[in-house]
Amino acid sequence: MSSNDDDILIQNYLSGDDRAFDDLYQRYRRRLFSWLVKCVQDRRLAEELFQETFLRIIRFLPQYKPQEKFSHLLFRVAHRLVLDAVRKNKKDRGVLSLMDVTEPAAKSESQGLEEAIQRIPKEQRAVIFLSEYAGFTFSEIARITGCSINTALGRMRYGLLNLRKILKEWEAI
Amino acid sequence: MSCEEWKERIVLLVYEELPEEKKDELVRHTSSCTSCEEELAAFREIHARLACLPEADGPSQGISETIAREARQRRRLFPWPALLRLALASVLLVTVGIVLIHGHRQPTRALTPITWEEPKTADLHNLHEQIREFTQSKSEPLVEGSLSFYRDAYLLEQKMRNVSHQLDTF
Numbered sequence: 001m002s003s004n005d006d007d008i009l010i011q012n013y014l015s016g017d018d019r020a021f022d023d024l025y026q027r028y029r030r031r032l033f034s035w036l037v038k039c040v041q042d043r044r045l046a047e048e049l050f051q052e053t054f055l056r057i058i059r060f061l062p063q064y065k066p067q068e069k070f071s072h073l074l075f076r077v078a079h080r081l082v083l084d085a086v087r088k089n090k091k092d093r094g095v096l097s098l099m100d101v102t103e104p105a106a107k108s109e110s111q112g113l114e115e116a117i118q119r120i121p122k123e124q125r126a127v128i129f130l131s132e133y134a135g136f137t138f139s140e141i142a143r144i145t146g147c148s149i150n151t152a153l154g155r156m157r158y159g160l161l162n163l164r165k166i167l168k169e170w171e172a173i
Numbered sequence: 174m175s176c177e178e179w180k181e182r183i184v185l186l187v188y189e190e191l192p193e194e195k196k197d198e199l200v201r202h203t204s205s206c207t208s209c210e211e212e213l214a215a216f217r218e219i220h221a222r223l224a225c226l227p228e229a230d231g232p233s234q235g236i237s238e239t240i241a242r243e244a245r246q247r248r249r250l251f252p253w254p255a256l257l258r259l260a261l262a263s264v265l266l267v268t269v270g271i272v273l274i275h276g277h278r279q280p281t282r283a284l285t286p287i288t289w290e291e292p293k294t295a296d297l298h299n300l301h302e303q304i305r306e307f308t309q310s311k312s313e314p315l316v317e318g319s320l321s322f323y324r325d326a327y328l329l330e331q332k333m334r335n336v337s338h339q340l341d342t343f
């Protein structure tokens with residue numbers, strides 16, 4: 001899907017074609033949602049953030065300028081909401097709510113991996129998720145998260161190193 | 174090149190962002206450096222495992238409907254700020270014109286500053302209703318997010334009335 005097509009859909013929507021918005025929404029619905037679920041590990045919270053992201057985007061669209069890719073704008077808004085939610089969650093409960101932390105026994109390999117990701121610093125996690133589940137390049141990730149490409153690359157590398165370390169420790173048990 | 178520098182490229186290689194011409198030299202280095210070779214293998218393995226994690230399908234139907242409804246409701250408001258701006262611009266133009274004409278005949282009187290009052294929520298709902306009737310759009314409740322738009326429209330209308338009242342007293 002090209003970003004050019006996104007711009008055409010946005011223009012059509014702004015000039016009165018509601019269907020164009022539906023098409024735009026369909027393009028990003030699953031990509032954004034599955035990324036959000038990965039980030040917050042909580043389907044209900046992910047739904048809240050998903051809705052809030054799109055409501056903000058809708059409000060912003062009349063001012064939208066194609067200089068910034070729509071996908072970057074969408075994930076930039078969502079990324080900021082995720083950071084806020086994580087911060088708020090930490091304050092409320094001490095830790096980010098994770099999936100079944102109450103049942104540590106018989107974790108599948110994928111559950112172990114998901115839990116390990118939640119243990120690494122959030123900036124590193126954000127880069128890993130934006131790359132793995134939202135399909136962005138490192139220069140795009142830099143733009144979305146507001147850092148330099150080198151920082152994004154460094155976060156990716158240290159994120160992967162941390163993951164490897166945690167997994168090694170767990171697998172040694 | 175130091176191993177640290179090679180390692181920066183390893184991430185790019187794993188995520189397929191390393192330019193073709195730089196791939197060969199990196200692969201050559203990793204085949205002769207245990208530390209870099211190990212890091213490359215580890216990153217490839219984690220990348221493959223991450224790619225296998227299950228993905229969520231999509232948000233619930235209700236959320237998609239809320240978003241579609243909001244998109245439609247908002248879109249109907251888009252032409253309004255432009256229309257109101259146009260209305261304000263014409264009022265200002267008339268003001269300037271009249272002030273200029275009067276200026277030739279008598280000493281100009283300065284316009285008093287425009288004052289306005291913050292609308293009550295009920296006023297905003299009234300305005301919403303008026304616009305809805307005017308545009309003959311389907312009845313939909315006024316949502317929280319639209320309140321600021323109606324507030325702006327309300328204040329603008331008050332200011333315009335204030336200006337035209339001052340013009341009448343000229």
Ligand SMILES: [Zn+2]
Nearest residue numbers: 176179206209
């Ligand atoms: Zn090396």
